[in-house]
Structures are given as structure tokens and as C-alpha cells.
Amino acid sequence: MTLLRDADLAAAFDLAARSYDTLVAANPGYHAHLRRSARRLGLPDGGHGMRVLDLGCGTGASTAALAAVLPGAEITAVDASAGMLERAAAKPWPDNVTFVRASAEGLARAGVEGPFDAVFAAYLFRNAADPDAVLATVRDLLGPHGRLAVHEYTLSGRAAHRAVWTAVCGGFVLPVATALGDGRLYRHLWRSVVDFDTAGEFAARVRAAGFDHVRVLPLPGWQTGITHTFVARRELLDTAGDR
Numbered sequence: 001m002t003l004l005r006d007a008d009l010a011a012a013f014d015l016a017a018r019s020y021d022t023l024v025a026a027n028p029g030y031h032a033h034l035r036r037s038a039r040r041l042g043l044p045d046g047g048h049g050m051r052v053l054d055l056g057c058g059t060g061a062s063t064a065a066l067a068a069v070l071p072g073a074e075i076t077a078v079d080a081s082a083g084m085l086e087r088a089a090a091k092p093w094p095d096n097v098t099f100v101r102a103s104a105e106g107l108a109r110a111g112v113e114g115p116f117d118a119v120f121a122a123y124l125f126r127n128a129a130d131p132d133a134v135l136a137t138v139r140d141l142l143g144p145h146g147r148l149a150v151h152e153y154t155l156s157g158r159a160a161h162r163a164v165w166t167a168v169c170g171g172f173v174l175p176v177a178t179a180l181g182d183g184r185l186y187r188h189l190w191r192s193v194v195d196f197d198t199a200g201e202f203a204a205r206v207r208a209a210g211f212d213h214v215r216v217l218p219l220p221g222w223q224t225g226i227t228h229t230f231v232a233r234r235e236l237l238d239t240a241g242d243r
């Protein structure tokens with residue numbers, strides 16, 4: 001199958017927005033894992049006085065994790081799908097959370113400017129047409145030593161983990177999503193994970209984009225070997241213009 005990209009993907013998320021929260025609520029560990037990845041940013045003092053970007057915030061599940069872990073941070077939450085963003089913005093939020101409609105590829109056009117102390121991206125990179133270009137944008141938006149946490153479906157490379165992923169999608173996610181009218185998006189979900197980087201490959205991609213202290217951290221539950229947190233820091237360059 002052809003993966004959904006850009007405007008087609010945003011349109012599929014617009015449609016799926018109405019059932020997104022119901023589906024993720026049925027996914028054991030979904031919200032707890034997002035909070036764990038937010039904690040893995042390791043920002044001190046509840047993020048007091050810091051700026052954090054939630055890239056691909058969807059209906060706000062990742063934003064809620066950031067707001068819980070970093071109550072002192074100013075959080076800018078961005079998504080390309082108007083439908084997902086509308087659901088997010090309709091929820092109650094503290095004053096330190098702001099939503100902006102923009103694609104990861106069009107942040108500057110939408111007025112989203114750095115420096116940020118941290119960027120969090122949950123389930124975004126696998127969907128980007130050019131993940132390297134998005135990583136380069138993120139690196140440039142971060143201040144010196146700014147931190148990145150990517151929470152993503154990235155298979156370990158072991159056949160057993162790939163088989164669990166396909167069984168979960170085939171046995172539960174796809175039948176339920178198809179019944180709800182969102183089969184196209186969730187077929188994309190299944191295939192996009194199978195086709196995307198393994199965890200090791202994505203870590204190498206992050207390093208190549210100008211990040212150091214790159215670590216790949218596991219998550220528990222059925223997501224073991226399937227979902228990982230990647231944490232990294234913006235590399236400090238000795239000479240301006242090296243990159």
C-alpha cells in the first residue's frame with residue numbers, strides 16, 4: 001500500500017479525530033508511556049521558565065503528558081491536522097499551553113520560532129515525508145544543549161516484535177478502526193511502522209542530524225521492542241557554519 005503523506009495524511013487525521021481518544025484509551029499504557037517519555041527529557045525544576053515544543057500534538061495526549069511533567073514550562077503544541085487540533089484545543093488547559101496549526105515542515109511560516117529548551121515528538125517522525133529535514137528543523141529550533149525526546153513506534157529488528165505489532169494491528173486495531181470508518185489511516189499506521197527505521201536506525205538518523213548523547217530507551221508492556229523513547233541533545237559545534 002502507498003503510505004499517506006502531507007495533505008492526505010492531515011485529511012485522514014481530520015476524519016479520525018472524533019474516535020482518536022477512544023482508540024488510544026483502549027491501548028494499555030498509552031498515556032503513562034507518554035508521561036514516561038516526557039520525564040526522560042530530564043528537564044529540571046518542572047521545566048520552570050523553559051520553552052517546550054510538542055510537535056505533532058494531535059488531540060493533546062502528548063501535550064497533557066508534557067503539562068503534567070513540566071507544569072512550569074511554556075508549551076507550544078503544533079499539529080498539521082485542523083480536526084485533531086480542534087479536539088485538543090477544546091479540552092481544558094492551563095495558561096502555559098498554546099496550540100498552533102502548522103506542519104513540521106512549515107513552522108517558520110506559522111510563526112513558530114526558537115529557541116526552545118526541548119522538543120517532544122510523539123508518533124510524528126514515521127509520518128513525515130522527509131524525517132531528516134524535520135530533524136534538521138528541530139535541531140535549529142533548539143537552544144544550545146537543547147533536548148529532544150522522540151516517542152515512536154520503531155521496531156527492534158527482531159522477528160518476534162514485528163509479529164506482535166502485526167498481530168495487535170490485525171487482531172484489534174484494524175477491525176475496530178475499520179468499523180469506525182478509519183480503516184485507511186490505521187492501515188497506514190500498521191504499514192508505516194513496518195516500513196520505518198528500526199530503533200537502531202532511527203538513533204543513527206538522530207546522530208547524523210547533529211545530536212549527541214543519543215539514547216534509546218525501552219517502554220514496558222506489549223510495546224516492548226515496538227515503541228521506544230529516543231533522547232538526545234543538540235550537538236554544540238566548535239565552529240559556526242560547520243553545518
Ligand SMILES: C[S@@+](CC[C@H](N)C(=O)[O-])C[C@H]1O[C@@H](n2cnc3c(N)ncnc32)[C@H](O)[C@@H]1O
Pocket residue numbers: 009010013034055056057058059060061062078079080081084102103104105121122123124127128129
Ligand atoms: C499518531 S498522532 C499522535 C498525536 C499525539 N502526539 C499523541 O501522542 O497522541 C500523530 C499526529 O501527528 C500529526 N502529523 C503528522 N505529520 C505531521 C507533520 N508533517 N506536521 C505536523 N503534524 C503532523 C498528525 O496530524 C497527528 O495529529
